[in-house]
Amino acid sequence: VELAESGGGSVQSGGSLRVSCTASGFRYSAYCMAWWRRRNPDEEREPVGHILGDGSATYADSVKGRFTISRDNGKNALYLQMNNLKPEDTATYYCAAREEYCSGRWGYYGMEYWGEGILVTVSP
Secondary structure: OEEEEEOOEEEEOOOOEEEEEEEEOOOHHHEEEEEEEEOOOOOOOEEEEEEOOOOOEEEOOOOOOOEEEEEEOOOOEEEEEEOOOOHHHOEEEEEEEEEOOOEEOOEEOOOOEEOOOEEEEEEO
């Protein structure tokens, strides 16, 4: 199994960036795919949002209306389009996968697979 992020980098506040994730080694269309981020090394990763195999997406309140998660099941690809970026969006972004569902009534389940992460830096 492999999840590989790409497309990170630096952008000014108010700008846009798209990060991608390519998956292999599992039945991609049957998995919930999620984006997480870690803003500081001493903090826990936090969920940014996730998308089910049918394309329905859910977002954290902090990014709702600014970020869009999409997937291409034919390419085993996951995308995170980030618009109107803010300095507080600076983080290492991780893609993650879990079979069928990512979350339930009490929050996120443990993810099965993780990428290595990619850095996104937003300057004021």
